[in-house]
Amino acid sequence: MAVLELAILGLLQDAPMHGYQLRKELTAKLGAIRAAISYGSLYPTLRRLQAAGWIAEAAETPATTEEVPALTSRRGRVVYTITAEGKERFAELIAQTGPETYGDNAFGVHFAFFSRTDQATRLRILEGRRRTIEERREGLRDMLGRAAERLDAYTLELQRHGLEACEREVRWLEELIANERSGRAPTVPQEGTAGGRREDNSPPPPGESRKERP
Amino acid sequence: MAVLELAILGLLQDAPMHGYQLRKELTAKLGAIRAAISYGSLYPTLRRLQAAGWIAEAAETPATTEEVPALTSRRGRVVYTITAEGKERFAELIAQTGPETYGDNAFGVHFAFFSRTDQATRLRILEGRRRTIEERREGLRDMLGRAAERLDAYTLELQRHGLEACEREVRWLEELIANERSGRAPTVPQEGTAGGRREDNSPPPPGESRKERP
DNA sequence: ACCACGATGTATCGGACCGATACATCGCAC
DNA sequence: GTGCGATGTATCGGTCCGATACATCGTGGT
Numbered sequence: 509m510a511v512l513e514l515a516i517l518g519l520l521q522d523a524p525m526h527g528y529q530l531r532k533e534l535t536a537k538l539g540a541i542r543a544a545i546s547y548g549s550l551y552p553t554l555r556r557l558q559a560a561g562w563i564a565e566a567a568e569t570p571a572t573t574e575e576v577p578a579l580t581s582r583r584g585r586v587v588y589t590i591t592a593e594g595k596e597r598f599a600e601l602i603a604q605t606g607p608e609t610y611g612d613n614a615f616g617v618h619f620a621f622f623s624r625t626d627q628a629t630r631l632r633i634l635e636g637r638r639r640t641i642e643e644r645r646e647g648l649r650d651m652l653g654r655a656a657e658r659l660d661a662y663t664l665e666l667q668r669h670g671l672e673a674c675e676r677e678v679r680w681l682e683e684l685i686a687n688e689r690s691g692r693a694p695t696v697p698q699e700g701t702a703g704g705r706r707e708d709n710s711p712p713p714p715g716e717s718r719k720e721r722p
Numbered sequence: 723m724a725v726l727e728l729a730i731l732g733l734l735q736d737a738p739m740h741g742y743q744l745r746k747e748l749t750a751k752l753g754a755i756r757a758a759i760s761y762g763s764l765y766p767t768l769r770r771l772q773a774a775g776w777i778a779e780a781a782e783t784p785a786t787t788e789e790v791p792a793l794t795s796r797r798g799r800v801v802y803t804i805t806a807e808g809k810e811r812f813a814e815l816i817a818q819t820g821p822e823t824y825g826d827n828a829f830g831v832h833f834a835f836f837s838r839t840d841q842a843t844r845l846r847i848l849e850g851r852r853r854t855i856e857e858r859r860e861g862l863r864d865m866l867g868r869a870a871e872r873l874d875a876y877t878l879e880l881q882r883h884g885l886e887a888c889e890r891e892v893r894w895l896e897e898l899i900a901n902e903r904s905g906r907a908p909t910v911p912q913e914g915t916a917g918g919r920r921e922d923n924s925p926p927p928p929g930e931s932r933k934e935r936p
Numbered sequence: 937a938c939c940a941c942g943a944t945g946t947a948t949c950g951g952a953c954c955g956a957t958a959c960a961t962c963g964c965a966c
Numbered sequence: 967g968t969g970c971g972a973t974g975t976a977t978c979g980g981t982c983c984g985a986t987a988c989a990t991c992g993t994g995g996t
Contacts, residue, residue: 510980510981511981511982512981512982513981526945526946527945527946527947528943528944528945528946529944529945536865536869536872536873537873537877539858539861539862539865539881539884540862540880540881540883540884540885541880541884543858545982545983546982546983546984546985547946547947547948547983547984548947548948548949548950548982548983548984548985549981549982549983550982551946551947551948552947552948552981552982553981553982585944585945585946586945586946608955611757613982616880619876619880620876620877620880621876622876623874623875623876623877644753644757647753648753648754651750651753655750658750659750659751660837661837661908662833662834662835662836662837662908663751663834663837664908665898665908666754666755666830666833666834667753667754669754669894670753670754670755671754673887673890676887676890680883684879694875694876694878694879724951724952725952725953726952726953727952740974740975741974741975741976742973742974742975743973743974756953759953759954760953760954760955760956761954761955761975761976761977762953762954762955762956762976762977762978762979763952763953763954765975765976765977766952766953766976766977767952767953799973799974799975800974800975822984827953
């Protein structure tokens, strides 16, 4: 739950940001699970987080000594910073391992921030997710077996494709779990298509503080 | 948009149903794209469709001549039937081919009801969907190329997995488009895993009226 | 000199859908 | 006889999306 909340808190730990930039980072981080984050989600969430005290507003344009008569009030960019309570909140959310972290979206965000957790948590989430997908897979298998004659060819094809996606994801999760148990990084040695270059197998440095001043 | 609306209208064209059963059929039909339809979505939607005049309520327990004094009112199952306007509405929705039909959910439902459309519409939707996924794929490729050093290993792995899923779906769509153009059914001759048995390659009978009285 | 256009930037509104929850009935197994 | 799982209807709060609106800035074309 609360995909955005977790993601925003996570990103603001690296650097303060304003909404527009946050959206771009969000889209970069979650591009695999969510096409693009809508402002209709982002801004209300920001306000919610601010009201809860997890983040704080820090208006830009560093205190103009010049008195501008506020023609249309010259809307400055609003930069958000994470608070100490926000960091606690993030730690609390990222450490969750219940069924609420196994859904498609929730799993995606948690996975994207796996470098901020410990190995035990990662393992629990990966195994829970696998369980969830295995159940979905069984459901589809049953459907394709028992109720096949009641469904038309297109529906059947859709199920078949969904089933294949499940099988693939289970295999993926299995590899990740094996890697995790052996203490290695998430990288699979060779995969065929999709992104060849990468040989640094070092476990992800837990902190890495990069920033990007515009 | 309005995944449930389309799906409900489509299912009620086959047979009248009450909520509970509708949910099961919905889950069977859309199992590949949605785990299970929530009642918190279903019942409000039913009421909305009823208010719009697309469906009509037809209370069960055929007119008890016996006068029961309404102990807790004996809630009977509420059976819904599609109206003539509802059929028109369904025809209108299923014939849409705009960008609003290319999103994950919308595409799923439209595909599940492909046997209710003509080939031209099917082709347009499949090609639009392909376009959409290709764009998503390019976005992920860029991410893995340009911004790779800014992201940690887990995020990268997530993108890689997402990219692979995109590539796979594009290939799937390509096969479907080719099949569609040659006038065949959606079935791909052989696939390896996931549901072997099927050799009837007949194009889907456009009407097939099955029903299932409880 | 002008202006169209795209990127940057903040914001709201209505609607779709979900998860949790509540409650009532029925049949069957223990 | 009693608990338990399937059947069945329903609401509430909350998350998130898509469309829309509006303002600024720099760039390149005419």
